[in-house]
Amino acid sequence: MSSASDSPVFPWRSFVQVSLSVLLAVAGAVIAVQPSLDRLSQAVLRLEARVATTTRETPVEPISLQRTDVYPGLPAALRVGRASPTLPLFRLDGRSADDLLFAAESSVSAVAVTGDGWLVTSGLGMTPARLGDLAIGWKGKLYTPDRVIRDTSTGLAYLKIAATDLPAAALAARVDVEIGEPVWLEAAAQQYAPNALVRLGMATTTQSTFSSDQWNRRYILAAPAVGSFASVWNERGQLVGLAEGGKGEVLPADAVRSALTSLLNRGEIRRPTLGVRYVDVSETYSRSTDRAMPQKGALLRAEKRGALPAVAATSPAKNVLREGDVIERIDRDILDGTWTLAERVLEYLPGASVTIGGLREGKPFEARVTFGEVRTSEILK
DSSP states (O other): OOOGGGSOOOOHHHHHHHHHHHHHHHHHHHHHHHHHHHHHHHHHHHHHHHHHHHHHHSOOOOOOTTOOOSSTTSOGGGTSSOOOSEEEEEEOSSOOHHHHHTSSOOSEEEEEOSTTSEEEESTTOSSOOOGGGEEEEETTEEEOOSEEEEETTTOOEEEEOSOSOOOOOEEOOGGGOOTTOEEEEEEETTEEEEEEEEEEEEOOOSSSSEETTSOOEEEEESSOOOSSOEEEEOTTSEEEEEEOTTOSEEEEHHHHHHHHHHHHHHSSOEEEEOOBEEEEHHHHHHHOSOTTSOSSSEEEOOBTTTTBOSBOTTOTTTTTOOTTOEEEEETTEEOSSSSOHHHHHTTSOTTOEEEEEEEETTEEEEEEEEOEEEEOEEEOO
């Protein structure tokens, strides 16, 4: 039997020595890497401070790659995927086609109004050049017009070229146009100048009365057009009208629409005629101190400057209308200043019969009238 003194004794001294050695080694390692840890901690703190400062001074905003406005003031209808209907109109003065096409600019422009080659311009003036002296530039080519027809009632000229892919303009109707809205003048393709319509008023003239058979109201611009011609567009990309250089007046696109309809259907421009001269009462009333005068309608009055009678001898209404009559309506259309007598007459086709109502010597009257017909187109040869 073994005694208690024979049991193995635990080597405490060796265990303590080994443990102390391990602890000393770990402590030495910690002491060795501490400077590196301190430097790393300081670097992280500096980086955080720099990021915080940069974010505070120059905040980052997301950029939409789908919206890059080169001309922020220009509406999308005039810049996104749009081929301009405004084309250069050249006068052939001995220069070659290359010289004309690579010239800085043409003298005037014209606006395509049909896809198959009809254009309109106000830039030819009252005495345009000969047919063979004109050319339209389109897609790097020059087109000599097959026909040029001038509308004597507006001064506009219509040109026909042998092209079938023109970007035809959308014509704005009066109901599409709002006074005060912004517009853009395009004197040459893709060269826009911002403007605005400030009012709709009678055209500037030296005469005191207006013809019932001509477009006699204009949109008035905030600033006159520069150059000899400009097409005028609204923010929906519609042609509001045509402006002549140096003037703040725009002939409404309605005048183009009616002439073009006649030209395409009949080969010439023919308009209805009533054959009277008048003063727009709604405009006159606003400036008059005579509260007894009518507030609306068209007052038939002779033109003293040109010795033009109130009712022409050739008028279809010469037996039913007379000077001093106030025409207040045509059929159900009331002349309250929203529309003038001429604008209502020119809406009809030649030969249409209407009922005219108004005042004669202060008493109501009615008369039945059949519009006459007048040709206002001249062919340029």
